Amino acid sequence: MHATRTGTDGTELAVSPEIGTWLEHRSGHADAWTAAELVAAKRGRTVSVVIPARDEAETVGEIVRTIRTTLMEAAPLVDELLVVDSDSQDTTAAVAAEAGADVVAQDDVLPALPRHRGKGEALWKGLAATRGDLVVFVDGDLYDFTAAYVTGLLGPLLTRQGVDYVKGFYHRPLAEDGHREADGGGRVTELVARPLLNMFWPQLSGFVQPLAGEYAGRREVLEAIPFVTHYGVEVGHLIDLVEWRGLDALAQIDLGERTHRHQTTQALGRMSAQIILTILDRLERYDRMSLSVPPATLLAQFQRAVTGPGTGVERDLVLTDLTLEERDPLARVPRDTGRSLRRTA
Numbered sequence: 358m359h360a361t362r363t364g365t366d367g368t369e370l371a372v373s374p375e376i377g378t379w380l381e382h383r384s385g386h387a388d389a390w391t392a393a394e395l396v397a398a399k400r401g402r403t404v405s406v407v408i409p410a411r412d413e414a415e416t417v418g419e420i421v422r423t424i425r426t427t428l429m430e431a432a433p434l435v436d437e438l439l440v441v442d443s444d445s446q447d448t449t450a451a452v453a454a455e456a457g458a459d460v461v462a463q464d465d466v467l468p469a470l471p472r473h474r475g476k477g478e479a480l481w482k483g484l485a486a487t488r489g490d491l492v493v494f495v496d497g498d499l500y501d502f503t504a505a506y507v508t509g510l511l512g513p514l515l516t517r518q519g520v521d522y523v524k525g526f527y528h529r530p531l532a533e534d535g536h537r538e539a540d541g542g543g544r545v546t547e548l549v550a551r552p553l554l555n556m557f558w559p560q561l562s563g564f565v566q567p568l569a570g571e572y573a574g575r576r577e578v579l580e581a582i583p584f585v586t587h588y589g590v591e592v593g594h595l596i597d598l599v600e601w602r603g604l605d606a607l608a609q610i611d612l613g614e615r616t617h618r619h620q621t622t623q624a625l626g627r628m629s630a631q632i633i634l635t636i637l638d639r640l641e642r643y644d645r646m647s648l649s650v651p652p653a654t655l656l657a658q659f660q661r662a663v664t665g666p667g668t669g670v671e672r673d674l675v676l677t678d679l680t681l682e683e684r685d686p687l688a689r690v691p692r693d694t695g696r697s698l699r700r701t702a
């Protein structure tokens with residue numbers, strides 16, 4: 358990829374040489390490795406896959422079956438497959454178990470700790486409940502998941518030196534109600550995360566999908582960083598890791614195309630606010646900005662009235678507490694490490 362472009366006024370624009378070099382040698386494609394090659398590359402290391410799932414009964418079963426049949430039975434690449442049931446109100450847990458996953462309720466992991474809600478909480482609990490040396494995170498709402506998602510993310514971790522964390526990237530169509538916009542997905546990425554990361558952590562500007570829900574890392578690194586409990590978890594990881602390990606310890610892999618269940622615009626508004634608050638928190642944490650007045654954390658949204666007049670604007674008021682909560686690095690949390698994994702040669 359030529360990391361230069363001509364600006365609107367004809368001037369030559371270019372990403373920094375660091376980004377250009379990183380794009381060249383820390384980006385790759387999922388097809389670069391076969392499962393058999395990665396099994397041979399394990400050399401005693403074990404692999405866990407964690408799927409956070411809240412009300413994903415429609416899609417989680419196929420994802421689990423794909424991993425179990427192709428990456429556990431046909432090739433012993435994945436040693437542990439865990440679905441974290443994150444307060445589902447549907448049959449997610451039963452569907453996942455039937456398809457062959459281990460299943461744990463989010464609140465049943467480290468139950469003595471205070472409870473939190475959110476995706477990051479599900480991921481942190483999944484990390485705590487597994488033992489693999491390498492951990493792969495895959496969302497449970499994917500419609501076109503393939504085993505290459507997992508082999509692609511594991512490739513750099515099993516075959517490259519110095520890589521601690523690998524993000525997936527893909528084309529993200531916006532497909533809903535029979536309408537499909539080829540690259541309309543990743544709305545929070547394009548409208549919120551990418552602009553802010555480019556402004557404040559330009560070294561991360563080479564990530565095609567900084568919010569991708571498919572990524573993998575080395576356990577000792579994943580257990581050394583905090584997990585924001587809500588949707589700020591991905592952006593929090595990227596900032597914390599680039600500050601701690603440096604850009605060269607991060608990689609990204611082309612996984613092709615990804616379609617998933619899309620949330621409403623208002624839900625993405627809440628997600629955006631959580632991501633913005635996470636970035637503001639990191640700006641202060643890394644001494645890049647000091648806010649004389651801390652941001653408010655109550656989000657007021659308005660939706661078409663279903664309960665009749667009450668707000669004076671003929672709409673229902675939806676209030677969300679966006680207080681940033683995060684789990685400490687798991688390495689600091691005493692826990693039963695009794696569960697071990699069979700280590701293959």
Ligand SMILES: O=c1ccn([C@@H]2O[C@H](COP(=O)(O)OP(=O)(O)O)[C@@H](O)[C@H]2O)c(=O)[nH]1
Nearest residue numbers: 409410411413443475476479496497498620
């Ligand atoms: O509190 C939560 C919120 C989300 N998720 C899961 O995290 C993944 C990504 O969440 P979502 O699809 O809501 O985010 P999006 O992909 O729309 O940004 C999905 O498997 C969700 O079921 C979860 O386990 N707990």
Ligand SMILES: O=C(O)[C@@H](COP(=O)(O)O)O[C@H]1O[C@H](CO)[C@@H](O)[C@H](O)[C@H]1O
Nearest residue numbers: 542543544545546568570588591619620
């Ligand atoms: O990338 C995005 O903009 C959002 C929303 O995606 P869509 O606009 O619904 O395709 O999805 C991602 O963001 C979440 C917050 O980081 C992640 O948890 C999701 O896994 C990821 O799909």
